[in-house]
Amino acid sequence: MTEDYRSMWTDLGLDLDAHDALLGVLGSAYKDIYLAQKNRPEGMGYFDFVMSEVHGLRIKELMDEKAAGGKIIGSYCVFVPEEIALAANATLVGLCSGADFAMEEVEQLLPRNTCALIKSAFGFKLGKVCPYLESADMIVGENTCDGKKKAYESLGHLVNNLYVMDLPQMKTDNGKALLKKEYLRFKEAVEALTGVSITKESLKSAIGVVNAKRAAIHRLSSLRKADPAPISGLDGLLANQVFFYDNPARFTASVHKICDELEARIQDRKGAFPEKTPRILVAGCPQAVPNWKLPMIVETSGAVIVGEESCVGERGTRHLTDDTGSTLDEMMDALVDRYFQVDCAIFTPNEQRLLHIREMAAAYKADGVIHYGLQFCQPYLMESIPVEKALEEKGIPCLRIETDYGMEDMGQLKTRVEAFVEQLG
Amino acid sequence: MTEDYRSMWTDLGLDLDAHDALLGVLGSAYKDIYLAQKNRPEGMGYFDFVMSEVHGLRIKELMDEKAAGGKIIGSYCVFVPEEIALAANATLVGLCSGADFAMEEVEQLLPRNTCALIKSAFGFKLGKVCPYLESADMIVGENTCDGKKKAYESLGHLVNNLYVMDLPQMKTDNGKALLKKEYLRFKEAVEALTGVSITKESLKSAIGVVNAKRAAIHRLSSLRKADPAPISGLDGLLANQVFFYDNPARFTASVHKICDELEARIQDRKGAFPEKTPRILVAGCPQAVPNWKLPMIVETSGAVIVGEESCVGERGTRHLTDDTGSTLDEMMDALVDRYFQVDCAIFTPNEQRLLHIREMAAAYKADGVIHYGLQFCQPYLMESIPVEKALEEKGIPCLRIETDYGMEDMGQLKTRVEAFVEQLG
Numbered sequence: 001m002t003e004d005y006r007s008m009w010t011d012l013g014l015d016l017d018a019h020d021a022l023l024g025v026l027g028s029a030y031k032d033i034y035l036a037q038k039n040r041p042e043g044m045g046y047f048d049f050v051m052s053e054v055h056g057l058r059i060k061e062l063m064d065e066k067a068a069g070g071k072i073i074g075s076y077c078v079f080v081p082e083e084i085a086l087a088a089n090a091t092l093v094g095l096c097s098g099a100d101f102a103m104e105e106v107e108q109l110l111p112r113n114t115c116a117l118i119k120s121a122f123g124f125k126l127g128k129v130c131p132y133l134e135s136a137d138m139i140v141g142e143n144t145c146d147g148k149k150k151a152y153e154s155l156g157h158l159v160n161n162l163y164v165m166d167l168p169q170m171k172t173d174n175g176k177a178l179l180k181k182e183y184l185r186f187k188e189a190v191e192a193l194t195g196v197s198i199t200k201e202s203l204k205s206a207i208g209v210v211n212a213k214r215a216a217i218h219r220l221s222s223l224r225k226a227d228p229a230p231i232s233g234l235d236g237l238l239a240n241q242v243f244f245y246d247n248p249a250r251f252t253a254s255v256h257k258i259c260d261e262l263e264a265r266i267q268d269r270k271g272a273f274p275e276k277t278p279r280i281l282v283a284g285c286p287q288a289v290p291n292w293k294l295p296m297i298v299e300t301s302g303a304v305i306v307g308e309e310s311c312v313g314e315r316g317t318r319h320l321t322d323d324t325g326s327t328l329d330e331m332m333d334a335l336v337d338r339y340f341q342v343d344c345a346i347f348t349p350n351e352q353r354l355l356h357i358r359e360m361a362a363a364y365k366a367d368g369v370i371h372y373g374l375q376f377c378q379p380y381l382m383e384s385i386p387v388e389k390a391l392e393e394k395g396i397p398c399l400r401i402e403t404d405y406g407m408e409d410m411g412q413l414k415t416r417v418e419a420f421v422e423q424l425g
Numbered sequence: 426m427t428e429d430y431r432s433m434w435t436d437l438g439l440d441l442d443a444h445d446a447l448l449g450v451l452g453s454a455y456k457d458i459y460l461a462q463k464n465r466p467e468g469m470g471y472f473d474f475v476m477s478e479v480h481g482l483r484i485k486e487l488m489d490e491k492a493a494g495g496k497i498i499g500s501y502c503v504f505v506p507e508e509i510a511l512a513a514n515a516t517l518v519g520l521c522s523g524a525d526f527a528m529e530e531v532e533q534l535l536p537r538n539t540c541a542l543i544k545s546a547f548g549f550k551l552g553k554v555c556p557y558l559e560s561a562d563m564i565v566g567e568n569t570c571d572g573k574k575k576a577y578e579s580l581g582h583l584v585n586n587l588y589v590m591d592l593p594q595m596k597t598d599n600g601k602a603l604l605k606k607e608y609l610r611f612k613e614a615v616e617a618l619t620g621v622s623i624t625k626e627s628l629k630s631a632i633g634v635v636n637a638k639r640a641a642i643h644r645l646s647s648l649r650k651a652d653p654a655p656i657s658g659l660d661g662l663l664a665n666q667v668f669f670y671d672n673p674a675r676f677t678a679s680v681h682k683i684c685d686e687l688e689a690r691i692q693d694r695k696g697a698f699p700e701k702t703p704r705i706l707v708a709g710c711p712q713a714v715p716n717w718k719l720p721m722i723v724e725t726s727g728a729v730i731v732g733e734e735s736c737v738g739e740r741g742t743r744h745l746t747d748d749t750g751s752t753l754d755e756m757m758d759a760l761v762d763r764y765f766q767v768d769c770a771i772f773t774p775n776e777q778r779l780l781h782i783r784e785m786a787a788a789y790k791a792d793g794v795i796h797y798g799l800q801f802c803q804p805y806l807m808e809s810i811p812v813e814k815a816l817e818e819k820g821i822p823c824l825r826i827e828t829d830y831g832m833e834d835m836g837q838l839k840t841r842v843e844a845f846v847e848q849l850g
Contacts, residue, residue: 111803111809169568169591348578382539382578386578
């Protein structure tokens with residue numbers, strides 16, 4: 001990134017020294033983990049560029065949108081409907097982060113036994129290093145897990161524009177009614193923020209934009225079913241991560257371009273790894289940028305990751321929204337129908353998720369599943385036990401890991417992953 | 426307890442050897458902790474008897490009720506309305522337990538990082554040592570914290586009569602509507618279980634019985650405001666614990682009898698501890714039988730506990746239900762109004778709890794507050810930080826502790842509590 005952004009970062013209130021340090025670490029991690037990969041599709045050059053400009057050019061674009069009257073809305077969860085933001089001339093950006101920052105300050109506000117994802121969100125705020133967060137005109141929290149639900153009470157004192165969305169805990173009629181009520185309330189809040197009334201035309205168009213983005217990811221995912229896998233799990237994850245930051249139309253076009261290339265690679269039996277490399281499906285907690293710890297370990301241990309059952313992955317993107325509604329209310333209902341299918345572990349019961357993981361393992365021809373649990377993430381750690389059982393019933397090996405953003409357990413994890421991959425071979 | 430109960434325990438499917446071991450530990454702990462206390466009110470003899478017969482005579486009574494056509498309903502939470510059970514000729518018993526049991530088996534079903542309360546519930550089931558659980562015709566789980574919510578999914582496979590109650594996460598109109606819906610659904614389930622239709626007469630009577638039980642506890646609590654405190658915190662906690670097991674009418678009468686004695690002690694300036702003993706309010710997670718760890722530490726460290734802000738304490742009992750309704754629907758609304766005030770940390774926001782703790786500290790003339798957090802209990806551990814802040818704003822010292830049911834940290838806790846008490850002196 002060029003020096004040109006420094007005044008923008010200063011205007012956003014970033015701590016330039018801390019931010020420089022973060023970008024330094026991010027840059028060298030990206031180089032060591034991503035650029036060191038062999039047999040990458042050329043199209044990944046686009047994502048390399050996006051990542052190199054993730055705090056630069058993309059933020060500049062957001063600032064330009066703001067200058068032109070648009071609004072930026074930040075979110076920590078796939079339950080916040082991007083369609084509603086887009087339909088009101090706002091841009092939705094993901095705020096989850098995947099690195100520890102300002103941990104000492106964070107632990108003044110949150111218990112030590114809080115998951116790394118939540119701590120990281122606080123660290124990026126307290127450390128003043130997240131230009132997405134600082135540029136957001138509205139930050140949306142949501143009542144998913146206990147950790148996030150209670151953490152937003154503190155976050156509300158750190159930011160002055162927090163909006164909290166309630167969510168159901170059960171997939172009952174009542175739960176669905178709550179989701180609809182909350183989406184209608186969110187729509188009104190977004191309209192009030194932007195001064196733009198959402199129309200059936202604008203919502204239909206927004207649904208189309210987001211469906212297109214998800215459909216592009218579906219195409220990419222589908223190509224990962226080939227053996228040899230035409231793209232690494234690291235690169236597949238990256239595409240799913242950039243999903244939350246990039247301009248939607250450009251993202252869609254860029255993913256399709258990569259897919260064209262991957263189709264050619266498949267025809268040529270050209271893979272990121274050799275044919276018959278053990279294939280792993282990763283299921284569980286979201287992996288936000290720059291949390292590339294698990295795929296790096298897996299893909300330097302003789303296996304390839306072929307899919308992510310995660311918010312940053314198929315759980316977040318698998319369903320499209322019915323765009324055939326002819327009234328605003330029909331389209332709001334279609335959104336509720338679409339998001340109500342998300343099988344987050346906060347729901348009880350959540351049998352659909354077990355079935356979906358089994359379906360994914362079959363569809364992606366996975367030899368084994370690694371359940372990725374963030375330490376202290378009760379919903380996913382609890383559910384990892386029935387997930388393992390559901391897989392064992394089908395004879396699919398499963399390794400449950402529990403980790404955080406630290407590097408202290410790298411050696412131990414690598415040993416466990418290597419032993420697991422060995423068993424699949 | 427006499428040998429007479431052994432056939433009853435066998436019929437209930439208890440593991441007699443394991444159960445003997447549990448009762449042995451319970452008995453000697455009770456002797457060391459409770460009977461070793463000095464200056465106890467004579468009326469506590471009643472609770473000593475109840476505790477000595479907690480798995481004996483009381484279970485016999487429940488079995489007699491069942492033989493006479495009544496039903497037993499077990500619950501893990503103060504959100505399950507006892508009034509509805511009583512109104513349908515059922516008896517509600519608390520199932521939460523306060524001791525580790527069968528931990529190796531438990532950790533096959535639950536992550537290690539699960540709070541002791543939940544693990545204990547599973548341990549008592551897996552170890553076959555809880556006659557309340559085994560005698561229950563219906564076991565009610567509820568969507569409070571993530572840990573319990575997800576654990577009930579597994580518990581459902583261990584018991585064949587689990588009923589799960591959904592609960593709101595916010596005190597909104599929508600949240601209240603959900604609670605009402607769920608209480609109506611629970612009423613129907615209880616009626617189906619018992620074959621008894623709840624009438625306005627039976628519900629009014631049940632509200633009266635439970636109000637009387639709570640009013641007796643209010644009287645007892647109020648007497649603890651005196652200096653010297655006429656009763657120890659250990660004994661005060663025990664009364665709040667027995668609240669969940671005993672026959673309601675007998676409990677009410679016994680508490681009033683103790684209160685009569687305490688009033689006389691107050692007049693004579695006779696206390697469980699000397700006048701001007703530093704006074705502690707305990708706030709936070711529930712302490713279920715036989716979890717007497719914290720009060721034992723506090724009251725052997727030169728302080729007296731004068732109140733419990735807990736589900737097993739004032740959070741659970743403080744509100745009475747309006748009994749003036751003249752229709753069933755009015756009375757159901759009164760129940761919803763009553764329970765919707767419970768300021769459990771699962772709610773967001775939950776400012777009322779901070780205010781209530783401050784009010785309690787003032788009312789009970791507490792010199793300091795100890796926030797009791799069970800390890801891995803995210804809602805209360807998260808909320809302990811704003812609690813501490815709210816108390817500090819009023820100049821009230823607060824010690825936040827995080828512990829489990831193990832004895833390994835006793836020394837460390839005692840050191841911290843002693844230092845805290847010293848500072849209050």
